[in-house]
Amino acid sequence: MIFRRLTDQLNAVVTQNMTEAGLNGKDPHVTARRHIILYGYSNSLLFNLTSGAFLTGFWLALGADADWISMVIMLASVANMLQLFAPFLLQRVRDTKQTVLHLRLIQHTLNLVAAAIIPLLGLAEPLMLRLVLVMVFIAYILGALAGPGLQIWHLKSIPPERRLGFFSFLHATNVIITFSAMFLGGLFTDGLTAAVSSRFAFILLRLLLLAVAVFDLWNLRKIDNPGVPGEIVNRRRQGLLDLPRHILSHPVYLLTILAASLWAMASSMPGQYFVVYLVSDLGYSYSLITGVSLLNLVVIIFLTPLWKRVIARLAWMRSFAFSTFLYAAGLIAMAFVGMGRFGLPLYVLSSFYTYIMALGINLSFANLTYVNMPDENQTSFVSLFNASFHGAILLGIWLGNRFMRHPLTGDGGPVWLGLVNAQLLLLTAAAAILISGFLIWQIGRVEKPIIDH
Structure with a gap:
């Protein structure tokens, strides 16, 4: 009875918010908003399944200690602060969309592929940890540089009168999808850790997330970029x-x-x-x-x-x-x-x-x-x-x-x-x-x- 009520309430919220978020119709902005929603899901999955407990498990499986993991978390925050320099990159290119897509592609390649393959090369553990850290840190920086461009790009398709419904729908559905994925990811890594090893489990998880990364990039390519480069590339290049x-x-x-x-x-x-x-x-x-x-x-x-x-x-x-x-x-x-x-x-x-x-x-x-x-x-x-x-x-x-x-x-x-x-x-x-x-x-x-x- 309780489960049915939860399901009915969820359906009502989803239906109402889809209408209020402007996700119905064939207008180019409507299509863009749909792909922004799907991108939000993929981006959340990629973040949550490579951070938190999954980040800790990955580094512990590679042989890192608690101090090393704390340093990784700190470097992620430092990389995000480098968003301050994003405008000086994005304002110097003609096609912001393609630049952001290339940054995301390299970010996913380093964070998912390189970080998963380097531990399989048989390197000494100290060297292996340093190489993986370099790959992950560069990925953090590239993601940070792409972030502001993504936000302004997507905002063009979400007018102020649609934002309340849009953000409400995205938040409600995204949390449910993310919670479910994290639960399944925990079962996946726990099962493989018991059957094979923790290193194999967390490396395989990163490689499987490549499918989500492809979906992420596909949705970004489908989102129109109205007003770019005219509104983002200024007539006069901005300095620090x-x-x-x-x-x-x-x-x-x-x-x-x-x-x-x-x-x-x-x-x-x-x-x-x-x-x-x-x-x-x-x-x-x-x-x-x-x-x-x-x-x-x-x-x-x-x-x-x-x-x-x-x-x-x-x-x-x-x-x-x-x-x-x-x-x-x-x-x-x-x-x-x-x-x-x-x-x-x-x-x-x-x-x-x-x-x-x-x-x-x-x-x-x-x-x-x-x-x-x-x-x-x-x-x-x-x-x-x-x-x-x-x-x-x-x-x-x-x-x-x-x-x-x-x-x-x-x-x-x-x-x-x-x-x-x-x-x-x-x-x-x-x-x-x-x-x-x-x-x-x-x-x-x-x-x-x-x-x-």
């Missing part, structure tokens, strides 16, 4: 010193970048420290934590229409601010999860609550990059937004690490009000999130409500 002049002439967008970066820094500070606290200090199992996270699927299926109405009423920026206020309240409640009879119920309820608010954050953030973006030099502005955002994530990870290792908080015992360092870190992150939400709310006061067709 032009970027400060552009951003300072648009202070509202600069404030948007700063507020979004503050959110990114704050939300990345807790990292995995609170999960470690749940497992090590409270004795929660990973299966329990994973099971609670599945509530996220229920939230997306049932509450996406509700958040769409909220965003339509408050508009993008105020919806983001509103959801961050409520999300911070959930983090504050979660910070007080501890031993005792009420610890587990509080963890489940606060997790469920934060998933609800995180849905509002994710849906409203999808368009936050573009709300106050000027019409000219858009590739430069998107590059700056993305580079600042990823730089803030790296800063948040570093601050979280420093907090956990500080002499006043690093001994693992109670620090204040009986709370340990991981709990206090969550409270600190919640305070910073509240500040970022307040800034976004102030910036978005003049934004008009959305009329979504």
Whole structure:
């Protein structure tokens, strides 16, 4: 009965959002939006099946240690910050679409083919690890350089009146597809690890993802590129010193970048420290934590229409601010999860609550990059937004690490009000999130409500 209700609700959400996203018809922009949706699926699969637990498993299978894996994750963030230089490449070519396609092709070749074949060459382990790292890091850089061009290119086919329905549909369906693929990917690697070896399992997974990469490139080729090169290749080539002049002439967008970066820094500070606290200090199992996270699927299926109405009423920026206020309240409640009879119920309820608010954050953030973006030099502005955002994530990870290792908080015992360092870190992150939400709310006061067709 519950499964049938979930299925019916999902079908209703998909049907309604397909109409509102403008995915019905034969117009070239409609066709482009369909391929952008499919590209979103393939891009998400490629990212999630080569990052997180799959990235950790891949490098462990090659013989790397935890410090090496931490370095790989840090290099991924550094590569994303190099998006700042994307405009100086894309503004110097006549066919942005072909340039982006070539960057993606080389990225997939290095990340999937080269990284999978090098471990099979019989090289000494230190040399093999370094070569794979070089291939993967170059792939990260190429993906970062292609990113801003992809965003502006695709945005041309998603007019403002379609974005709420489009982003809602993409998010709802993409999460379900990604969750399913990650579950199947876990079964695949676990099965092959038991039958053969972990190295064979993770190498084969990367090679099988080549099919997804081909699908990714095929969809990109099918997407029209209206306005290019005329709107992206400027009459005068932009230099590195032009970027400060552009951003300072648009202070509202600069404030948007700063507020979004503050959110990114704050939300990345807790990292995995609170999960470690749940497992090590409270004795929660990973299966329990994973099971609670599945509530996220229920939230997306049932509450996406509700958040769409909220965003339509408050508009993008105020919806983001509103959801961050409520999300911070959930983090504050979660910070007080501890031993005792009420610890587990509080963890489940606060997790469920934060998933609800995180849905509002994710849906409203999808368009936050573009709300106050000027019409000219858009590739430069998107590059700056993305580079600042990823730089803030790296800063948040570093601050979280420093907090956990500080002499006043690093001994693992109670620090204040009986709370340990991981709990206090969550409270600190919640305070910073509240500040970022307040800034976004102030910036978005003049934004008009959305009329979504």
